[in-house]
Amino acid sequence: NAGVTQTPKFRILKIGQSMTLQCAQDMNHNYMYWYRQDPGMGLKLIYYSVGAGITDKGEVPNGYNVSRSTTEDFPLRLELAAPSQTSVYFCASSSGGGFNQPQHFGDGTRLSIL
Amino acid sequence: QQPVQSPQAVILREGEDAVINCSSSKALYSVHWYRQKHGEAPVFLMILLKGGEQKGHDKISASFNEKKQQSSLYLTASQLSYSGTYFCGTGNSGNTPLVFGKGTRLSVIA
Numbered sequence: 001n002a003g004v005t006q007t008p009k010f011r012i013l014k015i016g017q018s019m020t021l022q023c024a025q026d027m028n029h030n031y032m033y034w035y036r037q038d039p040g041m042g043l044k045l046i047y048y049s050v051g052a053g054i055t056d057k058g059e060v061p062n063g064y065n066v067s068r069s070t071t072e073d074f075p076l077r078l079e080l081a082a083p084s085q086t087s088v089y090f091c092a093s094s095s096g097g098g099f100n101q102p103q104h105f106g107d108g109t110r111l112s113i114l
Numbered sequence: 115q116q117p118v119q120s121p122q123a124v125i126l127r128e129g130e131d132a133v134i135n136c137s138s139s140k141a142l143y144s145v146h147w148y149r150q151k152h153g154e155a156p157v158f159l160m161i162l163l164k165g166g167e168q169k170g171h172d173k174i175s176a177s178f179n180e181k182k183q184q185s186s187l188y189l190t191a192s193q194l195s196y197s198g199t200y201f202c203g204t205g206n207s208g209n210t211p212l213v214f215g216k217g218t219r220l221s222v223i224a
Contacts, residue, residue, distance in 0.1 A: 033211070035214075040216060040217075041216060042116070042201060042214045042215055042216040042217050043156070043201065043203075043214040044214075045211055045212075045213070048211050058211060059213070090155060090156070098208040098209065099144075099205055099208060099209070099210065099211050099212060100143075100144045100161060100163060100205060100208055101161075102146070102158040102161065103146070103148075103156075103158060103203075103212075104158070105155035105156050105157070106155060107154070107155050108155055
């Protein structure tokens, strides 16, 4: 099983460019999440989804957008990239039944904005 | 509200024990524990729910004190493979997403 797959693994962007971070899971999980991880700061929730067509903001949504058209995919869009968005981005998924199920993480996307 | 983890970092020799604490300013409904090795993704360890029992597998266990709004992770007879950063994620209800602490960096040396 692939689990949660994130692409790309690394990316360098210039200030003002846009890009989409891809996330796909093959576990038929309803819940999906996007986190960013900065050194020493833990995981900060950007957006989450409890099912196809349903998304909601997390703690740090500014500068990002998401969509969830299928159960499998949950792409994260960065518009007008800024240096403050340099981070490691993790996508995760969990089965339904609330937020109290184990989260399965992808390997991350390391993004630098110069 | 981000939970507070302590200590921030700890160094152990193989075979020693460690305790990592996770405290919240709000009433807790659930606590998740994850371990992340350098350059890798976080990996799930265990979940504790309000009213649940202490959990554990192998030499890693955890407790949940509702009154103190705190959870503790116990690592006994530590092994080199236990090295990494441990994160707790807290939920204040079953209907809100987790908030993760800043992590505790654990280093086990021979």
